[in-house]
């Protein structure tokens with residue numbers, strides 16, 4: 001059984017990763033077209049048919065003043081076959097002593113369905129009644145307003161926002177955006193048109209939550225290895241390089257909602273070759 005939650009301290013902030021489903025994925029989906037021998041070596045697999053651990057999750061961040069979430073995971077649903085856990089975010093949240101009404105704001109890395117799921121609960125009611133949902137304007141427009149987006153799950157995403165729009169719980173921004181003294185949303189499009197990452201800083205430490213800029217830590221090392229889900233591959237590559245370079249420049253810890261709980265890394269670069277070492281915290 002993999003972990004379903006874990007917490008650590010970053011300066012004055014308590015950071016918790018909360019599972020909404022621990023499952024497994026075919027690495028060939030996450031690393032489309034990568035040569036088998038390269039993939040097997042990078043991921044330490046017996047062969048490329050071996051499934052790799054994959055999580056749907058949310059990060060809860062608690063300061064003395066506020067509680068906020070990064071993404072709202074996959075939401076209420078039927079379990080996948082052979083999954084270890086599923087649709088459990090609200091249970092994991094309450095285990096941390098936090099009720100949905102305690103959440104002050106939610107930031108969305110992007111609006112793919114597995115990052116907006118708990119915007120609404122199992123009764124299609126707003127899950128976080130006191131939270132402003134913050135998302136890049138370009139991302140919001142792409143999913144909510146742009147008729148040219150023919151993504152098959154577009155309407156499901158729109159349903160997850162309709163009550164929030166009616167209730168004035170949405171805030172959008174353009175470019176990079178400093179949400180508060182600890183959190184900056186950094187524009188890193190490519191996986192989707194308005195994808196952002198989250199830079200979190202406190203007490204001289206920093207953490208970058210990579211969104212779907214890296215479904216797996218090895219995406220930050222091999223920035224030209226693409227999941228099948230990337231919307232624009234050249235932009236997604238550039239975003240991954242940008243994420244890696246910011247992480248190195250700031251000596252940030254990196255982590256992501258799809259990484260097994262808890263996976264923290266530090267990146268380095270030499271002669272254009274990137275490396276990631278896992279760390280404990």
Ligand SMILES: [Zn+2]
Nearest residue numbers: 112114115212
């Ligand atoms: Zn995702």
